[in-house]
Amino acid sequence: MNPLLLDIALKHLLRRRRQTLVAIIGVAVGVGFFLAVSALMVGSQEDFIEQLIDAAPHIIVSDELRSPPPQPGARVYKDAAVALRGYKTRTEVRGLKDWPAILGAAGAFPGAVASPSLTGGVTLRLGGHEEALAIVGVEPALEARISTIEDKLRSGSLHDLETTQGGIIIGEAMAARLGVGRGDVVAATSASGTTRSLKIVGLFKRGDAALADSSGYVLLREAQSLLGRPFIINRIGVHLGDPYAAEEAARQLESRFGYKAESWQERSSDFLSLLVTRNVIMYSVVSAILLVASFGIYTAVSNSVADKRRDIAILRSIGFSEADLQLIFVIEGVILALIGVLCGWLLGYGLMGILGSLTFPVAGEDQNLPLDRGPRQYLIAAAASLFAGVLAAWLPARKAARVDPVDILRGAA
Template structure:
């Protein structure tokens, strides 16, 4: 413990004007550096957490956790489903048809992924119903030759509700010739998930999609929802071991695993770089305190002659440096929280002002800037920054404690 005089003198030194303007400038720079470093780190971690959250809750809520497909011409899907449901990790299952094809509207052509769904069961394994009006889903189930299209895809083809489009699915005949299948569809509605699915996915009812299989049984399968998303590789392997010959499984880590790993790696690397910025700010605290010790050698010598112990002198400069770090950290946290709360709206407003989209779902996981502030990360950043500031005071404070009164007062 240190006596109150060390604390009050440290506070006095932190706010007092110094004979050297350079010392005051370096102290201000170190405080601002700490503020900027802490604020940037909180904002970046919040944004990376936002991408992580959207990946887990939105993207993985739209894509299958596991898909089961067949390589044979005849499949007993009810029996396969009964086997799958015995696994404790399987929460729900629903049939689907997935085909690649071309969407034609006038002279415009786009490659698309045709996804046939069981409307009544799809909501059990997917959150797609959150982006489509309930009446549109009912019409998709009841109205033959109807389709629901992603908004980005519809905009590229200049499609509106009620328009008719044609889909073409390449098929190979028994003689090896390509004989495409054409189907005319009416657009019911557009869905906007804010993900890459908006760029290329169209939804049909299962009854409308099944006639398009044309001898391609591997395009039909079961989609599974798991209780634990990240257990998908293990669960897929265990399920496949219990299925008859001719069935295979595929989990989300094979289609979107690289994206999730990239988000996690980016978060770690960016966090490391910004922690280095905080370390540089802490080093500035060292520089500032070393110059303060040089500036205050006469005062230190007087304190020593009045009976102050080396420990008390040391604590004076620990308090001063800690105060610089504390002020920088507090203002950094406040600035970081404010920016994190508004950065999404700021980016959206800037996109609208410039008429330019910074995030596009055909390049990035989502077409908006997600933010997820986590108090654990804020506490970790603030605690680390303040701890580094305290550690940065040790060497200058030790230098101050080693000042010899006689030598310091010789030229005063």
């Protein structure tokens, strides 16, 4: 860069200190609020996705078929009108067939942990009061590695299911409806008529969407015995080393074994599509903030061009080219944008500190706002501000450079 052009640009800015200060403040405020808003929005999104990923297994293989197999008559007479009469529907026992092979294949993915489970419905009874409960039989050591259930417990732990015979973990809301607490015993009756006494060894926190109030956890073999389904499981949860590889891993498992394998992306597709719309709205709003801030640079450079028309004519007459004159005013815009970005970074850092210190009661606990304080937002704000600043300065600079110096000097004379 020509030092002379830089010196001229600096002198222009220093001669109009008030307009220069207003332009810098405009950029700083735009960048600061861009950082605060984007940190809040991106942070909440990342926290939401993290909860989606960690709250449940990355892949769930269930004993369902995405597409039921065709009837034998339909296979023999393809594309024909077939009417079947007098046939008997075969009753099939639900559950994953050859589930040890599925468990082994799921655990073969890089960094994967697979946990078998059995789900079913029972009725809890205590003193004439009944509550329907969906129990999940798990292996505590494996389940703790594929989900964040341990973090959702108000009291007790998954390990208590192994150390207490007939142990069960239920939600606080369910316990309140039954009028029981940790250590109390309730009667559980399955659809097959089996009745068992279960001891409450843990309670889930209220208000957790991932754990319904009507769900409870027991030991896997306890669930198999209570539901009358020995050696049967109907679900395998898989936790991967790379959660974003879940879609491909689920596709491989489903194509190999035929059972429905859902990745966390598939289960949360509606939420993820809403996040895309949310991001478009967010970046549109914060980009408008930066665009408005760039008007200060445009005004400052335009006024500089208007005030320096005679100086522009003299510079042109002594040999300065159109490109040199454009560069002078573009340099002014870049200087204003750079100083504004630096001040905006400081303002945004302070605003994020204020937002991060705020706490809000959620499910009876004080929680801080999730913020994204990474360098990515700072770089986006700087790049957008510099681009807007250069464009805002270039528009009046291009007009100034095309002025005929003879006409300006004649008018001045």
